[in-house]
Amino acid sequence: MRQSGRTRVAVDAARASASTLERRGIDVKGELFRAVLLFCVVIGVVMLATLLIYVTIAGWPRLDVNLFTQMPSTRDPQTSGFLPAIVGTIYVMFGVLITTVPIGVSAAIYLEEYADASKWYNRFIETNIQNLAAVPSIVFGILGLAFIVRGPWGLGFVAFAGSLTLMMMVLPTVIIASREAIRGVPSTLRQASLGLGATRWQTVSRQVLPVAFPGVLTGTILAMSRAIGETAPLLLVGATTFVRFLPEGLFEGAYSVMTVQIFQWAMRPQEEFRTLAAAGSIVLVALLLLMNSVAIWLRNKYSREY
Amino acid sequence: MNARKKDSEMTDQATRAAGPVPSPQRAVRDVPDVPKEPVFTTQDLNIHYGDFHAVTDVSMEFGKNEITALIGPSGCGKSTVLRCLNRMNDLIPTARVSGEVRYHGIELYGPKIDPIEVRRRIGMVFQKANPFPKSIYDNIAYGPRVTGMKVDSMDDLVEQTLRRAALWDEVKDKLKQNAYGLSGGQQQRLCIARAIATNPDVVLMDEPCSALDPIATLRIEELMAELRESYTIIIVTHNMQQAARVSDRTAFFTVKVNETTGDRTGGLVEFDRTTTIFENPSDQRTEGYISGRFG
Ligand SMILES: Nc1ncnc2c1ncn2[C@@H]1O[C@H](COP(=O)(O)OP(=O)(O)OP(=O)(O)O)[C@@H](O)[C@H]1O
Ligand SMILES: [Mg+2]
Numbered sequence: 001m002r003q004s005g006r007t008r009v010a011v012d013a014a015r016a017s018a019s020t021l022e023r024r025g026i027d028v029k030g031e032l033f034r035a036v037l038l039f040c041v042v043i044g045v046v047m048l049a050t051l052l053i054y055v056t057i058a059g060w061p062r063l064d065v066n067l068f069t070q071m072p073s074t075r076d077p078q079t080s081g082f083l084p085a086i087v088g089t090i091y092v093m094f095g096v097l098i099t100t101v102p103i104g105v106s107a108a109i110y111l112e113e114y115a116d117a118s119k120w121y122n123r124f125i126e127t128n129i130q131n132l133a134a135v136p137s138i139v140f141g142i143l144g145l146a147f148i149v150r151g152p153w154g155l156g157f158v159a160f161a162g163s164l165t166l167m168m169m170v171l172p173t174v175i176i177a178s179r180e181a182i183r184g185v186p187s188t189l190r191q192a193s194l195g196l197g198a199t200r201w202q203t204v205s206r207q208v209l210p211v212a213f214p215g216v217l218t219g220t221i222l223a224m225s226r227a228i229g230e231t232a233p234l235l236l237v238g239a240t241t242f243v244r245f246l247p248e249g250l251f252e253g254a255y256s257v258m259t260v261q262i263f264q265w266a267m268r269p270q271e272e273f274r275t276l277a278a279a280g281s282i283v284l285v286a287l288l289l290l291m292n293s294v295a296i297w298l299r300n301k302y303s304r305e306y
Numbered sequence: 307m308n309a310r311k312k313d314s315e316m317t318d319q320a321t322r323a324a325g326p327v328p329s330p331q332r333a334v335r336d337v338p339d340v341p342k343e344p345v346f347t348t349q350d351l352n353i354h355y356g357d358f359h360a361v362t363d364v365s366m367e368f369g370k371n372e373i374t375a376l377i378g379p380s381g382c383g384k385s386t387v388l389r390c391l392n393r394m395n396d397l398i399p400t401a402r403v404s405g406e407v408r409y410h411g412i413e414l415y416g417p418k419i420d421p422i423e424v425r426r427r428i429g430m431v432f433q434k435a436n437p438f439p440k441s442i443y444d445n446i447a448y449g450p451r452v453t454g455m456k457v458d459s460m461d462d463l464v465e466q467t468l469r470r471a472a473l474w475d476e477v478k479d480k481l482k483q484n485a486y487g488l489s490g491g492q493q494q495r496l497c498i499a500r501a502i503a504t505n506p507d508v509v510l511m512d513e514p515c516s517a518l519d520p521i522a523t524l525r526i527e528e529l530m531a532e533l534r535e536s537y538t539i540i541i542v543t544h545n546m547q548q549a550a551r552v553s554d555r556t557a558f559f560t561v562k563v564n565e566t567t568g569d570r571t572g573g574l575v576e577f578d579r580t581t582t583i584f585e586n587p588s589d590q591r592t593e594g595y596i597s598g599r600f601g
Contacts, residue, residue, distance in 0.1 A: 116399070188436040192497070195394060197426030197504065198452040206452070207438060 055285065059278030067279050071244045072261065077272035082280055084243045085261035088159060089228065091247055092239075092257055095163025096170065096227050101220055103167075104174030105209075108216075111175070112182040113204050133172035140169045141233030149237050157238025159247050159255040165237045166230060170223035177219020181212035214302035218295045225291040229284065231259040258284050337554045337579045341369025345508055345538045346391055346414075349406035353386050356400040360386050361572045363405070366557055368508075373530060373539045375549035375580065378559035379595070383572025384542040387559070388510050391540065392428035393421040426453050429501035433513040435493035437485035437500070442477050445485050445496055449504040463503065471499030472529055491522025498529060502537065509533065511541040515548065527552050546596055549580065556583040558592045 070081025107129075115122040144165030148155055155161045185208045193203040209216075239260045247255040258280060265277035344367040353361040361383035368374045368391075376384040386395070393414065395401040407414040414424065429449075437445050446464045450457055457463045464481070468474040473495045477488070485496055494514060501509055511530075515523040523545075530539055530552050543549050549556050557577040561570050576583065576592045587593045 118399075186436075188432065188434065189438065191394070191397070191430075191432065192436045192438065192500075193448070193452075194397060195392070195425055195430040195432075196449040196452065196500065197422055198448075199422055202452045206448075211439060 052285065055278050055281045059275060059280070059282045062275045062279035063282055067276075067283070072242070072265075073244070074242075074268075077270065077276055080273075080276060082258065082261055082283070084246050085256045085258045085280075087246050088239070088243070088255040089257045091159040091250055091255060092162045092166065092234075093224060093228055095160050095250055096166045097220075097224065099163060099167045100171055100174050100223065101216075104171055104220075104223075105178050105216055107171075107175045108178030108182055109204055109209075112179050113200065113208070129172050129175055133176065135169075137169050137230055138232045138236070140165055141236035143168065144233060144237040155251065157254060158249075158251050159253075160250040161237045162234050162239055162255065162257070163250070165233050166227040169230065169233060170227050173223040173226065174216075174219050177222065178212070178216045181215025181219065182208060184215060185211045214298050218299045221291050221295040221298075225288050225295075228291075229259060229288060231263055234260055235263075337372070337581075339579075341367050341372060341555075343370040344368060345370050345410060346540075347406075347408040347411075348387075349408075351387070351390070351403070351405040351407060353383065353390055353395065354400075354402045354404075355398070359569065359571045362562070364574045366574060366577045368538065368540055369555065370538050371534055371536075372554040373534055373541060373552055375553035375556045376540065376542045376559060377544070377546065377549050377556060377595075378572075378575075379561060380544075381570075381572070382559040382561045384559055385512050386572065388512055388540060388542050389430075391508070392430055392510055393419075393424050394430060396421050426504060427506050428508040428510060429504065429506040431494070431497050431501050431509065431511040431514050433516055435490060435497050435517070437488070437493050437496050439484065439486060441482045442485050442488070442496060443481040445500050446503045449500060453504050455504060467499050467503040470502060470533070471495050472525065472532075473499055489522075491518045491525065494518060494522070495526060495529065498526070498533075502533065506537065508538045508540065511539065513542050513544060516544065523548070546584075550584050553580045556580045558583060558587075558589075558595060560591055560595070 066079055066081045068081060068086065069083055070079055071083055072085070073080040111122070111126065111129075115125075117123065117126075144161060147153060148161045148164050149157055153161075153164075155164075189207050189211065190203055193207045194200070198206070234257055239255060239257050242264065243254050243256045245253075247253050262277045262280040262284065265273045265280065268274070346368040348367075349365050351361065351364040352359070364387060376388065378384055386401075389395045390403055390407065391409075391414075395403060403415055409424070409428075413419070438448060440448075443464055446467050447460050449455075450460070450463060465474060465478075468477060473492065476492060477496075480487070485493060488496060494517075498509070498511075498514070515526050518526070527548065530541070533539060541549075541553065555578065558575045559572055560575050562573045563570050576587060576589045578588075583592060584596055587596065
């Protein structure tokens with residue numbers, strides 16, 4: 001290629017400036033900024049670590065088998081346990097899972113694959129899903145009390161009412177995560193499938209969803225871990241009851257969950273119950289960390305495939 | 307989008323750098339003046355993307371069991387015309403087709419036509435090999451499965467299809483392995499095989515060799531020559547030697563600029579037997595393009 005006059009001038013200038021490439025003292029502003037950022041990271045990590053260490057020390061004496069196998073008792077903290085709360089949590093989370101995943105994934109498929117973004121109602125739905133994700137959880141509790149426990153559904157204070165309330169809360173998370181996963185599926189795959197005469201539904205169910213699956217799964221686990229740690233909305237829809245028996249089912253009988261049980265033990269004046277609450281917290285935190293790790297592992301495992 | 311544009315421009319340059327285009331070397335096939343039996347007939351075909359008039363007034367015929375090549379500079383609407391033939395443009399929300407496209411005499415954009423049925427008869431191979439992230443076997447079997455084709459033995463169908471695509475010997479021991487493990491050229495031949503597994507009537511190919519080396523390209527060209535016996539093939543290519551080697555007829559498109567408004571639109575300049583286009587073109591622009599002086 002022939003060099004124009006201007007190019008030659010530019011090249012000469014670049015060569016000349018190479019002699020001034022050496023460091024000129026310390027960049028004070030840059031270093032300061034770096035220090036502030038590092039400080040913020042340290043605060044976060046230190047706080048989390050303190051919390052974990054504190055809870056572990058406080059709860060260690062009661063981290064025993066009784067914790068998992070015994071009914072709660074207000075009289076004897078030594079043999080008191082979380083059994084009904086654990087079972088209740090499993091019930092509630094099962095209810096959340098079976099409602100959130102189909103609804104959330106279907107909504108995401110609609111918005112990504114079918115919705116015509118030029119229609120006002122589709123844009124309206126989109127914006128409101130974003131908004132819904134920002135609603136404080138207690139509001140969902142009130143909604144659950146008014147419409148699910150009482151009102152039109154009238155399920156009563158049962159585990160499934162808790163499930164539906166939490167479902168409303170985490171649905172936006174699942175929808176948003178699933179949409180991202182679906183959007184990440186290369187469009188060449190859709191074209192290949194449609195080009196072979198597959199219907200839109202065949203394309204979605206056989207090509208798009210399998211590829212999007214790890215992303216959907218990751219979003220679901222994160223949503224579940226958010227739901228499992230939630231207390232406030234559940235207090236409103238029945239989980240307050242102090243239960244000394246296992247829940248009878250999803251649709252009948254009183255229930256309790258881990259977080260509410262922890263809350264109740266922590267409110268008692270006696271030291272032994274506080275210890276019990278801390279032990280319960282360890283279990284919950286361990287479970288949350290495990291779920292999040294699985295989510296991160298899944299994301300890393302599948303993120304490099306395309 | 308941008309990257310793709312650049313890609314094809316580079317192909318243009320490569321073609322030009324390669325010097326004058328040799329005349330077709332294969333045994334001269336007897337190509338009649340006009341297609342004996344047109345598969346597609348377009349009449350004043352116009353395609354818009356929103357307000358943008360991408361293709362203007364294309365009238366031409368694509369003959370049965372012939373290979374028709376679409377050539378022309380980047381952005382002249384070759385892919386747009388190609389996608390319009392199996393209604394893949396329906397997938398682009400802004401795309402709008404007007405004028406007439408007849409497929410065996412049937413109006414392709416008629417109100418009762420189901421685009422899915424259209425695509426079952428008119429297969430497509432894309433510029434970049436896009437196998438499904440599944441096994442080689444499942445890639446071939448996908449079309450027959452989704453179209454509900456009645457087959458006695460899927461194994462036999464897969465084998466026959468791969469044999470027809472001249473891929474069988476290379477993959478027969480790894481049918482259950484993921485198609486992503488194949489080389490780029492093999493992946494593209496798998497995509498061709500996948501497209502013919504449902505036994506379509508027409509195969510559309512959009513720059514099928516642009517990402518391949520000369521040997522892989524040659525294999526695909528041989529494959530096309532064989533497939534011509536049973537299928538109608540329409541291929542978009544930037545490689546003029548390729549158009550000259552494989553096609554029976556060539557359509558030259560270009561970007562036409564309106565002198566007064568400055569609007570750019572794609573259009574058909576010349577459509578004739580490939581030998582005529584390359585040896586004795588009647589339009590200045592065609593001659594300029596194929597001899598590398600314009601494009
Ligand atoms: N989806 C789309 N939306 C809007 N405009 C488009 C779209 N696809 C193509 N175009 C425009 O239509 C014109 C023709 O595009 P097309 O892809 O058919 O050209 P082409 O001849 O295939 O070019 P190339 O050789 O680079 O592939 C171009 O100006 C392009 O920018
Ligand atoms: Mg193109």
